[in-house]
Structures are given as C-alpha cells and as structure tokens.
Amino acid sequence: MSVHDELEATYALLRHGTTSALLPDARPARTRVATDAVTGELLGAVIPHFPAAARVLSAMLGETLAWAVEYQRSSELSSAPSAGALIDAKRLAGSFPAFVRRIAPGGHALSSLLGDALDSELRVLELTLPHPDMALLMFGLRGPLRAGRHLPGAAEVAASTSGFRLAAHATLATYDRDVAALGRSATSPLAGFLSPAEWIDAIDRHPWLFVRAGRYTCVHVLLESGAVRTIEIGGACAEALARGDARPTEPEIRRDLVRLGALSALTD
Amino acid sequence: MGFSARGLPLLGVGISSSLGIARPDFRALRRARPDLLGFVELAIGWRAHTYLPEQLRDDVEAGTRFVVHPTELSLDPGDPPTREMLAGLRSIVDALRSPWTPEDVGTWVWRGEHLGGGFLPTALTEASLEVAVRRASEIQDATGVCFLAENPPFAEVIGDLRLGTFFRQLCERAGAGMLLDIGHLLSYQLARPDDRALFDELPWERVIEVHLAGGAWIPTESGAVFWDEHAAEVPLEARALLEEIWPRLPNVRALCFECEMRPDFAILDELDALRVLCPFPAAS
Numbered sequence: 001m002s003v004h005d006e007l008e009a010t011y012a013l014l015r016h017g018t019t020s021a022l023l024p025d026a027r028p029a030r031t032r033v034a035t036d037a038v039t040g041e042l043l044g045a046v047i048p049h050f051p052a053a054a055r056v057l058s059a060m061l062g063e064t065l066a067w068a069v070e071y072q073r074s075s076e077l078s079s080a081p082s083a084g085a086l087i088d089a090k091r092l093a094g095s096f097p098a099f100v101r102r103i104a105p106g107g108h109a110l111s112s113l114l115g116d117a118l119d120s121e122l123r124v125l126e127l128t129l130p131h132p133d134m135a136l137l138m139f140g141l142r143g144p145l146r147a148g149r150h151l152p153g154a155a156e157v158a159a160s161t162s163g164f165r166l167a168a169h170a171t172l173a174t175y176d177r178d179v180a181a182l183g184r185s186a187t188s189p190l191a192g193f194l195s196p197a198e199w200i201d202a203i204d205r206h207p208w209l210f211v212r213a214g215r216y217t218c219v220h221v222l223l224e225s226g227a228v229r230t231i232e233i234g235g236a237c238a239e240a241l242a243r244g245d246a247r248p249t250e251p252e253i254r255r256d257l258v259r260l261g262a263l264s265a266l267t268d
Numbered sequence: 269m270g271f272s273a274r275g276l277p278l279l280g281v282g283i284s285s286s287l288g289i290a291r292p293d294f295r296a297l298r299r300a301r302p303d304l305l306g307f308v309e310l311a312i313g314w315r316a317h318t319y320l321p322e323q324l325r326d327d328v329e330a331g332t333r334f335v336v337h338p339t340e341l342s343l344d345p346g347d348p349p350t351r352e353m354l355a356g357l358r359s360i361v362d363a364l365r366s367p368w369t370p371e372d373v374g375t376w377v378w379r380g381e382h383l384g385g386g387f388l389p390t391a392l393t394e395a396s397l398e399v400a401v402r403r404a405s406e407i408q409d410a411t412g413v414c415f416l417a418e419n420p421p422f423a424e425v426i427g428d429l430r431l432g433t434f435f436r437q438l439c440e441r442a443g444a445g446m447l448l449d450i451g452h453l454l455s456y457q458l459a460r461p462d463d464r465a466l467f468d469e470l471p472w473e474r475v476i477e478v479h480l481a482g483g484a485w486i487p488t489e490s491g492a493v494f495w496d497e498h499a500a501e502v503p504l505e506a507r508a509l510l511e512e513i514w515p516r517l518p519n520v521r522a523l524c525f526e527c528e529m530r531p532d533f534a535i536l537d538e539l540d541a542l543r544v545l546c547p548f549p550a551a552s
Contacts, residue, residue, distance in 0.1 A: 153540070154540045154541050154543070154544040155544050158544045178484075178501075180501050184500065204487075205486060205487075205488075207486060207497065210484050210486050212484055212485065223533060227531075229533070229537075231501065232501060232503075232504055234504055251511065252508070255507055258541050258544050259537070259538075259541040262536075262537035262540035262541040263537045
C-alpha cells in the first residue's frame, strides 16, 4: 500500500467511520494509529478549555471518547469559521457547546451538571477570545488603552460610598454548582486516575475532588496575567452589581466589592 | 514562662508554605508585591534544622519574616517530643527568627508514623488537657518563644469539654497564646452545633495569629463535615466568620492565608483584600 493509499484510508475512517471500500486491504491497525492521533489532537484542543464538560459528556455517553470522533465530523465544527488548519479557541467556542447540546441525551441525571460545566467553561473562554493577549488589549488591561482606564483597587473601594459596576472584563453568573471547584476538580491530577464515572461519583464525596451543589453566584474575571479567576459572591452583592450600582455600605456587599476591587474587576 | 502579647511583633497578612511544594513561590510573591507579604509561615519537621537555616539565610537577611509551624510535636499522650526534636526545633526558630511557634493540638505521630494532614484532633477531655498543658509548656521552654495552641479541625468531637473551655484552660495554664483557625472553628461548629458557649469561652485576648483557608462542606450520612483544603477557594461563610471575629481580637499580630498549591496569581488579590478587610490592630 502506498503512502497515498494510507492517507485515503485514514481520511475515509475519519470522515465516514469505515475503511474505504476502494481500499479493502487497508490495514486497520495502522489506520487506527493515525485516527487516534487526529482524535488526540482534537481532544488536546477541547480538553484544556472544557475539562469538566468533556468528562461529564463521556460519563453520559458510556465512558467513551467516541464523541470526539463525532465532533470531528460534525456540522457544527465544519461550519464554524476557521482562521487556519488547527482548531483555535474562537472556533472551539463557536462549535463545541452547540455540538454537545445536540448530542447529549435529554433528561439525563447529569444534564444539569453538564449545563453548568459547559456554560461556565464557555464564559471563561469568551473572556479570553479571540486570544488572551488580544483580550488584554481590548479590555485595556495591557497596552495603550490601559493608560486611560481607572480600575479602583481594594482600598479605594473600601473607602468609597459611591456605586460600582462590573468592568467589561468581568462577568456575573449563577449556576447550580460551585463551578470554580468543578474546574479545579476536573483538572486535578487525581482526576486523571479516574474514569469519568468514577470522577462523577467523587465530586459528591471526595475531599479533594468535591464540588458543592446548590446555588452558586460568582464573577468570572479576566486578570492581567491572561488567566480567568472565578470567585463566589453573595446574593446581595450580585443583585447590586446586576443593577449596575453596588455600594460598599452593607458589610456583606462591602466584603465582596473589596475582593472584586483587589481583582481590578470594578469600574465606577 | 508567662504569656504576654506585649513585645510580640506585628507581622500583618502573610501566607503559609511548605518548602517541599513549589507553589506558592514566596520569593516571587515578595518580588512582585513586597508591600503585601508580611510573613511566611513554614510547616516543617524538626529534622530540617540540618539544612533549612542555610537554605533560607539570604531570605532572613533580606528581611523576610518567618513563622515556624512544627508538624510533628503531638500534644497528647502518644509519642511525646524528644529532647532531640525540641533541640532541632530550637535551632530552626533561632535561625529563622520566628517570633512564636504554633501547632494544632492533636496527634501528629502515632507509633512512629507521621499522620501528615490526617493528624487526629485532640480529645476534649480533662486527661488530654493535662497532657496538652504539659507538652505546650515543654515546647515553649525549649524554643524560648511563645507557643500558640491552634484549634484543630474536627470531623467528630470526642470528649465532654467544650472547645472554648479546653483552649482557655490550656492557654492560661501553659502560659501560651492561641492560633485561631477559622476553617477549623467552622468544622467544630458543624460537629458540635449545640455548643452555645463557644464565643463566650474562647480566649480571644490570647489569639496572636489567625488562619484562613479554603475548604468545603462535604455531606455525609451523619451530617456535613467541613474539610479544610488549602488549594480551594475560601467559602463565604468563613469570610463572614472572620469578619465577625476580627474585632474581638485585641492582641492579634498576624493573619495567615493558607494557600499551598494555589497558583501565585490567585494569592495576591486575596492578600490585598484581606489587608483592607482585616486591618491591624484588629480591636482597640
């Protein structure tokens, strides 16, 4: 078999899930190696941005990574605008959540968890789009736009009586689980030793992998470092921030606003 | 040696670290924001006296303040600290100029085995109290600096004494101070919610240092357990408890954010916020 034939066989397996009818003597084992490499590359792009969603999805779909092959062939991915040969964060954000929502079985016990994982990870990804360095410029956290921008710090917020609102590089959100813990749990080295189903079991009881269930209100903040930090805040502060006028007068609101000020997440 | 808060230095807000763990990098933090990092608390074993003073000499000379937190001196009837252990601890305290030494009251070593983070909290009994008083006095005499008895984390509470009674008695009889760990206090409140006298009995005036750390409520068949997890976010409840307690502490000198294994960028903003929310002096 020629190199060209091998490539034909790999392409057929990827696109159609079978070896090519034109190449009945294609060697499945070698073709499988090539297929796994392509799937692995795709997962290498997905998992850093959607670690929890990918795990929950695998647990829902019978402990396999077959969904990755399906995603590779999906209309969502092929129709997402591409900037190049490799999948980038923008293309991933534009295609993966829609794909997951289409294939995830409805009414499943893990549907709510999957929804929280997907929503929170997408929000974090959106804060850094199209690229973390570009996002830092756009939001004025770095570069020429920074000079004209005033982001009050912790001490200034604490001493103020005026109202604050969230800066554009910070997003308010509410979930049914502690999504900061969910992300930490999904990416912990310990989780790497567990199957998706074992990890799902552990997040309800294991001290190092535990994810608290219940209403979780938080702010996702893009930091100057390019990383996104998620911090929980109280309901009163969340309501005030949603109104766009949070004043550090009540102790609970003040406590949260000072923390947000320390993250340069507020504007006046 | 009697207890007196007078003369103990004001360290402000700092972090905990273990030199065996790469994160957080206290040197990098100090370079990034020298104004924020008041001190570094090191969890260490006594054997470190053979290398630690040399390893940290430049840091000490450069002005980094250290607090030495031993993790193997059991204040219980189990394996008592030996003279060799206490002498080793003394050398570290001297070399790092640690102004005090805190330790959780419980069993760190059992039949020669170090229990690590799974150490057993003390039983709240008269018998345990007697031993703890004796051990705390021995450690204090051996190191030459104030010993701070730290309230340990509880999943279950054994014994009839209340936590406040136990620690007030321990501190007063041993002439020691107290380190109040907020998360550990939450764990006690969960384990024994009917202790209504807690806030009346704790020796607030002897609290020299406070610990704040991440953690989570883990539900079990016999009730929730608060698990102290230094890599996790600090729960809102712990923040509220800290704010409630802070004005009750007339002699507090240090607030330690326990943050091993957290990325460095997630520490600076915490220190910044804590410095504003918990100003020193805490109470007049």
